[in-house]
Amino acid sequence: MTFRNLFVDAFVPPVTGHTEYWFETRRPFCNLVFLLPLLLAYELGVWLIGGADGNSVRNGADAWMRLGLQRIGVDLLWLLPAVLVGALLTWQWLSRQPWRMSWDTLGGMLAESLLFAFVLILLGQLTDYCFRQAGAMTLQVEESRWHSGFLVKLIAFMGAGIYEEFLFRLCLIPVTYAAMRALLVPHRWSVGGTIVLTSLVFSLAHYLGPAADGQSLSLLTEAVARVQSSRSLWFSFVFRTLAGMFFAALFFLRGFGITVGTHAVYDVFVGIVLISEV
Numbered sequence: 001m002t003f004r005n006l007f008v009d010a011f012v013p014p015v016t017g018h019t020e021y022w023f024e025t026r027r028p029f030c031n032l033v034f035l036l037p038l039l040l041a042y043e044l045g046v047w048l049i050g051g052a053d054g055n056s057v058r059n060g061a062d063a064w065m066r067l068g069l070q071r072i073g074v075d076l077l078w079l080l081p082a083v084l085v086g087a088l089l090t091w092q093w094l095s096r097q098p099w100r101m102s103w104d105t106l107g108g109m110l111a112e113s114l115l116f117a118f119v120l121i122l123l124g125q126l127t128d129y130c131f132r133q134a135g136a137m138t139l140q141v142e143e144s145r146w147h148s149g150f151l152v153k154l155i156a157f158m159g160a161g162i163y164e165e166f167l168f169r170l171c172l173i174p175v176t177y178a179a180m181r182a183l184l185v186p187h188r189w190s191v192g193g194t195i196v197l198t199s200l201v202f203s204l205a206h207y208l209g210p211a212a213d214g215q216s217l218s219l220l221t222e223a224v225a226r227v228q229s230s231r232s233l234w235f236s237f238v239f240r241t242l243a244g245m246f247f248a249a250l251f252f253l254r255g256f257g258i259t260v261g262t263h264a265v266y267d268v269f270v271g272i273v274l275i276s277e278v
Contacts, residue, residue, distance in 0.1 A: 031257035059159030113261030161264025199244030
């Protein structure tokens with residue numbers, strides 16, 4: 001089984017003679033064009049607000065990956081966004097997809113991002129309702145995070161959409177899927193298992209605590225213990241797991257770009273619009 005055949009049934013949209021919107025949104029080249037303005041705005045915002053290193057503004061996933069690069073002796077500010085762009089370009093080349101797109105596709109991807117963000121908000125409200133009906137505690141907001149300035153929050157939420165999806169979807173999902181397929185797990189079971197496993201890791205990563213560094217995966221057991229011992233975290237853990245499954249399903253069905261857009265729109269709307277009205 002070749003490298004390309006391992007992924008083609010799950011990650012590569014079919015090549016057709018037309019640029020059907022459903023398939024075009026999943027093509028890496030379209031994802032790259034859609035995400036470039038968001039990536040440039042985030043990196044420029046981090047540089048302008050956070051100074052030379054921008055560590056006070058960077059999203060957690062962004063900071064973790066940069067620390068991982070530093071541990072192997074690479075400390076270049078521009079390297080991580082270059083890796084993201086390079087990954088999409090490599091994916092485009094391996095998938096042998098056309099290097100073209102329709103500009104109408106970008107508007108459709110933005111519309112889908114807004115729509116799916118609204119669906120995720122409804123999912124959060126439904127989860128909140130179920131917990132309240134069961135008499136359980138719901139989300140506890142970390143005051144220090146939400147009381148930051150508007151621009152700092154905006155930049156951080158944009159970064160979450162980009163780099164959390166880069167780490168947990170674009171990187172972790174193919175690796176997990178490949179491992180399952182290598183173990184001869186059928187395609188459908190591999191997709192389902194990948195969605196569940198990566199979503200649990202995504203949720204647990206939010207509870208790594210201040211000691212988390214480039215060895216984050218080794219601290220997941222501590223995150224499990226932290227969630228298990230604190231009832232106040234159960235709602236956020238369940239919702240983040242559901243959100244991770246939602247994002248993973250979007251990644252498989254609608255592509256990386258729409259998944260990033262949905263995540264960023266959701267975080268900005270909930271973290272800035274809704275929280276500001278509380």
